[in-house]
Amino acid sequence: MKQLEFSHYQSGEYAAQHIRITPTRLADGRDFFYLDDSPEYVSGAKTRELRDPRPLVDRFAPHRDADGNEVPYAEPIMRRDLLTGEWIPMAAARMNRPITAGPGATATGNPLAARRLGDPYQDGEVPDTDYDVVVFENRFPSMVQVPGVPNDITHVDGNGLWEQKPAAGRCEVICFDPNENGLPADLPVSRLRTVVEAWAFRTAEISHIDGIEQIFPFENHGAEIGVSLAHPHGQVYCYPFIPPKMKTELQHTQAYQERTGGNLLRDIMDAEIDAGTRVVMRNSSWVGYVPAAARWPLEVHVAPLRDVKTLDELNDQERWDLASMYSHLLRRGNAFFDTGDGKGMDLPYIAAWHQAPVRDSRRESYRLNLQFFSFRRAANKIKYLAGSESGMGAWVSDTTPERIAARFHELGPVDIG
Amino acid sequence: MKQLEFSHYQSGEYAAQHIRITPTRLADGRDFFYLDDSPEYVSGAKTRELRDPRPLVDRFAPHRDADGNEVPYAEPIMRRDLLTGEWIPMAAARMNRPITAGPGATATGNPLAARRLGDPYQDGEVPDTDYDVVVFENRFPSMVQVPGVPNDITHVDGNGLWEQKPAAGRCEVICFDPNENGLPADLPVSRLRTVVEAWAFRTAEISHIDGIEQIFPFENHGAEIGVSLAHPHGQVYCYPFIPPKMKTELQHTQAYQERTGGNLLRDIMDAEIDAGTRVVMRNSSWVGYVPAAARWPLEVHVAPLRDVKTLDELNDQERWDLASMYSHLLRRGNAFFDTGDGKGMDLPYIAAWHQAPVRDSRRESYRLNLQFFSFRRAANKIKYLAGSESGMGAWVSDTTPERIAARFHELGPVDIG
Numbered sequence: 001m002k003q004l005e006f007s008h009y010q011s012g013e014y015a016a017q018h019i020r021i022t023p024t025r026l027a028d029g030r031d032f033f034y035l036d037d038s039p040e041y042v043s044g045a046k047t048r049e050l051r052d053p054r055p056l057v058d059r060f061a062p063h064r065d066a067d068g069n070e071v072p073y074a075e076p077i078m079r080r081d082l083l084t085g086e087w088i089p090m091a092a093a094r095m096n097r098p099i100t101a102g103p104g105a106t107a108t109g110n111p112l113a114a115r116r117l118g119d120p121y122q123d124g125e126v127p128d129t130d131y132d133v134v135v136f137e138n139r140f141p142s143m144v145q146v147p148g149v150p151n152d153i154t155h156v157d158g159n160g161l162w163e164q165k166p167a168a169g170r171c172e173v174i175c176f177d178p179n180e181n182g183l184p185a186d187l188p189v190s191r192l193r194t195v196v197e198a199w200a201f202r203t204a205e206i207s208h209i210d211g212i213e214q215i216f217p218f219e220n221h222g223a224e225i226g227v228s229l230a231h232p233h234g235q236v237y238c239y240p241f242i243p244p245k246m247k248t249e250l251q252h253t254q255a256y257q258e259r260t261g262g263n264l265l266r267d268i269m270d271a272e273i274d275a276g277t278r279v280v281m282r283n284s285s286w287v288g289y290v291p292a293a294a295r296w297p298l299e300v301h302v303a304p305l306r307d308v309k310t311l312d313e314l315n316d317q318e319r320w321d322l323a324s325m326y327s328h329l330l331r332r333g334n335a336f337f338d339t340g341d342g343k344g345m346d347l348p349y350i351a352a353w354h355q356a357p358v359r360d361s362r363r364e365s366y367r368l369n370l371q372f373f374s375f376r377r378a379a380n381k382i383k384y385l386a387g388s389e390s391g392m393g394a395w396v397s398d399t400t401p402e403r404i405a406a407r408f409h410e411l412g413p414v415d416i417g
Numbered sequence: 418m419k420q421l422e423f424s425h426y427q428s429g430e431y432a433a434q435h436i437r438i439t440p441t442r443l444a445d446g447r448d449f450f451y452l453d454d455s456p457e458y459v460s461g462a463k464t465r466e467l468r469d470p471r472p473l474v475d476r477f478a479p480h481r482d483a484d485g486n487e488v489p490y491a492e493p494i495m496r497r498d499l500l501t502g503e504w505i506p507m508a509a510a511r512m513n514r515p516i517t518a519g520p521g522a523t524a525t526g527n528p529l530a531a532r533r534l535g536d537p538y539q540d541g542e543v544p545d546t547d548y549d550v551v552v553f554e555n556r557f558p559s560m561v562q563v564p565g566v567p568n569d570i571t572h573v574d575g576n577g578l579w580e581q582k583p584a585a586g587r588c589e590v591i592c593f594d595p596n597e598n599g600l601p602a603d604l605p606v607s608r609l610r611t612v613v614e615a616w617a618f619r620t621a622e623i624s625h626i627d628g629i630e631q632i633f634p635f636e637n638h639g640a641e642i643g644v645s646l647a648h649p650h651g652q653v654y655c656y657p658f659i660p661p662k663m664k665t666e667l668q669h670t671q672a673y674q675e676r677t678g679g680n681l682l683r684d685i686m687d688a689e690i691d692a693g694t695r696v697v698m699r700n701s702s703w704v705g706y707v708p709a710a711a712r713w714p715l716e717v718h719v720a721p722l723r724d725v726k727t728l729d730e731l732n733d734q735e736r737w738d739l740a741s742m743y744s745h746l747l748r749r750g751n752a753f754f755d756t757g758d759g760k761g762m763d764l765p766y767i768a769a770w771h772q773a774p775v776r777d778s779r780r781e782s783y784r785l786n787l788q789f790f791s792f793r794r795a796a797n798k799i800k801y802l803a804g805s806e807s808g809m810g811a812w813v814s815d816t817t818p819e820r821i822a823a824r825f826h827e828l829g830p831v832d833i834g
């Protein structure tokens with residue numbers, strides 16, 4: 001596996017000058033990065049202890065089972081579903097991950113908090129007493145590249161029909177802020193700017209890891225959608241395959257390009273701007289609109305005005321403008337549903353970055369876009385993915401894109417400057 | 418729209434002799450069918466009142482809004498999502514449907530219960546004081562064929578990119594039993610046999626309605642997945658398009674047939690039988706197995722041993738054997754997760770019938786199968802469809818098919834007779 005030197009990011013035209021990135025490793029060998037956005041550069045200071053004090057063994061080392069026998073590290077595998085062609089990563093070890101939010105909570109500490117000296121909870125992931133934004137490899141990854149494990153296809157039960165191979169991807173966690181009780185919606189734009197930098201940094205670096213096909217930064221927010229840690233954070237899933245939704249989108253963007261010479265995502269954005277009805281936010285670099293065929297009860301797509309394929313291609317102005325729009329989007333999202341008391345709510349949402357795949361030939365037809373949506377369909381109602389959605393992949397909307405946009409228009413001006 | 422005479426079902430070779438089907442209509446014009454499975458034929462008896470006593474107007478009639486103005490019936494529409502090619506039905510009127518289970522409950526009566534004489538709740542859907550199994554059109558359909566509404570494509574905002582047309586499908590409800598507190602798992606096999614008959618009957622009849630492309634009988638069970646009515650019931654969604662998951666499956670079954678001459682679903686079933694490891698139930702007509710690339714924490718596929726494309730092709734023995742296997746499947750599903758007290762639980766699940774499409778040319782490559790799965794991943798944990806699944810369509814399993822099968826093997830013999 002290639003060592004990360006973040007040469008790709010550092011040599012990039014747009015790397016932020018005000019953010020200092022400090023690489024380190026956790027005790028079990030996982031990559032860990034501090035992104036400090038303030039002049040004190042708290043976590044990067046030489047006087048701080050950067051070494052993870054936990055007595056963890058190398059994550060890929062064999063371990064001993066209950067009977068004292070040595071058991072080799074079991075790498076996550078993935079199998080191909082013959083009926084759909086989709087790879088299904090199977091990460092049985094994730095069953096034991098800590099859950100600190102919601103009804104199934106199994107842990108009381110917060111592994112994403114900065115280390116508190118003298119705190120009895122010794123399993124924190126951040127080996128420093130303060131930080132701004134940090135990124136590190138997930139301790140319970142559903143996909144990971146294991147050194148020395150060949151990336152070969154084998155067959156389940158020896159039957160040539162059933163292919164399986166290592167789920168040789170990568171899963172990273174991004175902590176947005178040291179304040180464990182803050183909401184991403186309440187973070188200052190300057191901190192969200194650092195989160196954007198983390199997305200760009202990781203996209204630039206991970207694009208150079210062999211075998212990664214799609215880099216997917218996303219945020220799951222809210223216990224209602226199963227978020228197991230309440231600390232404000234996002235994730236980056238790096239798939240060793242093109243995920244099904246991207247595959248479908250690429251088929252459509254490529255076919256459109258071949259048929260018309262145009263870029264489907266650009267033409268959709270332009271059409272939304274022309275129509276105007278569903279545009280909910282706009283600044284000098286970005287536009288946010290409810291797509292004409294929105295499927296979720298709350299859905300906004302955010303697109304850059306300039307043709308950009310991936311997050312690391314964004315320039316400094318675009319990164320600041322994105323941080324600002326993300327902040328507006330989250331705050332308006334929290335105000336979207338009528339809670340009766342006018343106070344708004346902590347909206348559960350998923351923010352999903354769709355960017356051009358790393359090397360798939362159809363990447364030229366693609367264009368960066370954020371798909372932001374919520375399962376919530378009223379202050380006291382959730383949209384569930386039941387038979388039609390989960391069984392047939394057929395989404396049924398209980399509202400219309402125009403209603404969603406009209407509600408956003410009540411919450412603030414389209415022009416956010 | 419074609420009137421249903423159920424000639425297609427009645428002329429079928431396999432229509433059950435012991436089940437009497439009585440058609441009627443609800444006060445607002447919706448089709449309603451009694452399926453009586455006992456010699457008393459309670460609901461079909463001439464002495465019973467079959468007419469819906471509610472003062473409902475025709476469901477497609479114009480209504481008056483709050484200002485007293487006449488508003489025409491607004492048919493559900495669907496729009497094509499350009500980025501995926503998928504049709505998204507938009508049923509804004511469904512927002513107001515009654516919810517009698519879970520935290521967002523808005524109604525206290527049970528519209529699926531048999532009518533109780535003197536009961537103040539006058540909005541029941543069943544115009545009789547008893548029944549065995551009933552089927553009727555959904556009062557709040559996400560898809561419906563509206564007489565006189567042309568099925569033409571129009572363009573959103575006049576932009577040729579965005580297509581929309583009426584969501585001219587059909588949504589039906591099947592009540593499995595008059596006992597509103599019973600679970601499907603607790604129903605006698607003879608009653609489930611009538612439910613199977615309802616699936617076959619509706620498949621046979623609806624296949625002859627113009628414009629219906631896919632008939633999808635399914636059961637959503639459990640408030641945890643958003644079931645809004647606790648009464649034991651299922652649904653039939655009839656799509657005027659091939660739903661995305663079926664489209665993907667048909668691409669794979671067709672390609673496999675062209676490449677090998679074989680039927681992919683038959684070959685998968687045979688391979689599972691050969692491997693044996695993941696087979697969890699078998700009788701003289703059906704086999705149930707955890708698929709080699711299962712994506713849910715609990716997943717079983719049920720396939721007929723004989724090559725059958727659709728539910729109405731099943732013969733009488735296969736229908737009885739299916740009722741028996743469905744009963745075993747539900748009961749073992751309830752026992753699957755360790756609740757600590759050995760009592761098992763009321764498992765939330767989705768049972769999704771995948772059958773050959775009505776007229777798509779690839780139907781010859783398909784084969785009937787039931788995909789049964791649960792979101793539950795432990796007695797106190799739910800698998801949520803978060804960023805990877807909802808944003809990228811990429812399922813990540815937290816377990817393995819072999820573990821799921823091993824647990825089923827603890828719950829009862831594979832041979833269920």
